[in-house]
Amino acid sequence: TGSNAALLARREAAVPRGVASAAPVFAARAENAELWDVEGKRYIDFAGGIAVLNTGHRHPKVIEAAKAQEDLYTHTSFQVVPYEPYVALAEKLNELAPGDFAKKTLLVTTGAEAVENAVKIARAHTGRPGVIAFNGSYHGRTLLTLGMTGKISPYKKDVGPFPSDIFRAPFPDARQGVTVEDSLKALEMLFLTDAQPDRVAAIILEPVLGEGGYHPVPAEMFQALRAICDRHGILLISDEIQAGFGRTGTWFAIEHSGVAPDLITCAKSMAGGYPVAGVIGRAEVMDAMAPGGLGGTYGGNPVACAAALAAIEAIESEGLLARSTALGEMFKARFAEIGARVAPYRMWDIRGLGAMIAVEFVTDFDTAAPDAALTKAVIAKALDKGLILLACGMHGNALRIMVPLTASDAILEEAMVIFEGALAEAIA
Numbered sequence: 520t521g522s523n524a525a526l527l528a529r530r531e532a533a534v535p536r537g538v539a540s541a542a543p544v545f546a547a548r549a550e551n552a553e554l555w556d557v558e559g560k561r562y563i564d565f566a567g568g569i570a571v572l573n574t575g576h577r578h579p580k581v582i583e584a585a586k587a588q589e590d591l592y593t594h595t596s597f598q599v600v601p602y603e604p605y606v607a608l609a610e611k612l613n614e615l616a617p618g619d620f621a622k623k624t625l626l627v628t629t630g631a632e633a634v635e636n637a638v639k640i641a642r643a644h645t646g647r648p649g650v651i652a653f654n655g656s657y658h659g660r661t662l663l664t665l666g667m668t669g670k671i672s673p674y675k676k677d678v679g680p681f682p683s684d685i686f687r688a689p690f691p692d693a694r695q696g697v698t699v700e701d702s703l704k705a706l707e708m709l710f711l712t713d714a715q716p717d718r719v720a721a722i723i724l725e726p727v728l729g730e731g732g733y734h735p736v737p738a739e740m741f742q743a744l745r746a747i748c749d750r751h752g753i754l755l756i757s758d759e760i761q762a763g764f765g766r767t768g769t770w771f772a773i774e775h776s777g778v779a780p781d782l783i784t785c786a787k788s789m790a791g792g793y794p795v796a797g798v799i800g801r802a803e804v805m806d807a808m809a810p811g812g813l814g815g816t817y818g819g820n821p822v823a824c825a826a827a828l829a830a831i832e833a834i835e836s837e838g839l840l841a842r843s844t845a846l847g848e849m850f851k852a853r854f855a856e857i858g859a860r861v862a863p864y865r866m867w868d869i870r871g872l873g874a875m876i877a878v879e880f881v882t883d884f885d886t887a888a889p890d891a892a893l894t895k896a897v898i899a900k901a902l903d904k905g906l907i908l909l910a911c912g913m914h915g916n917a918l919r920i921m922v923p924l925t926a927s928d929a930i931l932e933e934a935m936v937i938f939e940g941a942l943a944e945a946i947a
């Protein structure tokens with residue numbers, strides 16, 4: 520296959536620059552929390568293919584299930600000849616999702632497609648067009664989801680106009696000066712100025728803002744939104760694509776608030792590295808579209824469904840929800856200690872739920888001005904030393920942890936030592 524440099528040159532000639540890669544190296548193979556590039560260099564993977572690998576690269580149970588399915592059939596299209604793995608996965612998701620009511624699940628292929636379908640179903644059920652989304656949110660790169668995404672650069676830059684009837688509310692982030700009360704006040708104002716409440720189909724938010732910086736939604740925000748939705752007949756959608764399947768210590772991150780949403784979108788770590796996504800929701804809402812209104816040729820691919828069932832089983836049988844909570848505590852403690860020792864007053868915030876943790880860098884503690892340059896430097900130094908890290912946040916100044924929950928303590932400790940070294944060099 521050649522060197523990283525040779526592959527990079529071929530890539531630059533053949534692939535548009537719009538699809539950017541965080542690492543300038545090419546993958547050769549990967550196992551659990553480790554990855555080797557084409558030159559044989561080893562990395563610890565704290566990105567997990569963007570939060571897809573809570574069960575690690577090539578979890579043995581996931582690979583075994585996918586291979587067994589490949590020996591039977593790999594595609595029929597569920598809309599032509601249905602198959603059991605789709606139904607079994609839907610049953611499992613209906614059972615795992617919060618809410619003491621009958622549920623049904625639609626399977627699609629990508630996260631953006633799940634969000635598109637959740638909105639479509641909400642519109643069909645309510646007969647209303649409006650959608651309210653939040654600042655800093657990320658819901659996908661298709662036109663509707665891009666319109667809902669609350670961050671211009673790089674996603675929305677220069678590609679409008681976006682679909683109508685999408686409204687924006689401020690995300691409650693107290694450290695940025697927006698309390699839950701402020702956010703709710705702005706929402707009430709939105710109902711008076713732009714978004715007629717009985718013309719709003721859904722309010723959608725990520726229970727922990729993902730690309731926007733790993734900010735958890737306070738429980739009282741979800742409780743208030745539930746009441747607002749019930750008052751106006753609006754559906755509440757929890758976009759769990761990044762936060763779901765154990766990342767925060769529960770199956771779905773909204774469970775921390777005790778609130779049951781009407782619809783959930785999920786993808787990523789649901790299937791341990793295979794492309795399948797879903798919309799889980801109240802049965803009567805999910806049945807709003809007439810036969811033929813939902814689907815897609817590849818939706819709920821049987822190999823991906825078999826992989827998902829195995830990944831979910833692994834999360835259950837290996838106690839990965841509890842492991843996530845324990846890892847979160849470990850990361851918070853270790854980052855605080857490393858920050859105090861190596862970069863005093865530059866690590867402004869260490870936050871998250873369960874193992875969905877981010878650390879945020881600032882130029883100095885008093886102004887708390889975002890330091891994207893330091894964040895970038897830490898990522899580059901860490902990669903050089905064999906640790907793959909990804910940034911997030913409105914200002915690109917946070918590092919997020921998406922390491923497999925199956926990573927050994929020894930590997931996690933090795934990564935912390937690399938991180939400390941990278942931070943020390945970046946700050947020098």
Ligand code: PMP
Nearest residue numbers: 629630631657658659729760761
């Ligand atoms: N919603 C959230 C919360 C996400 O994190 C993402 C992906 N980062 C998406 C939607 C879109 O998913 P996909 O990239 O599979 O389309």
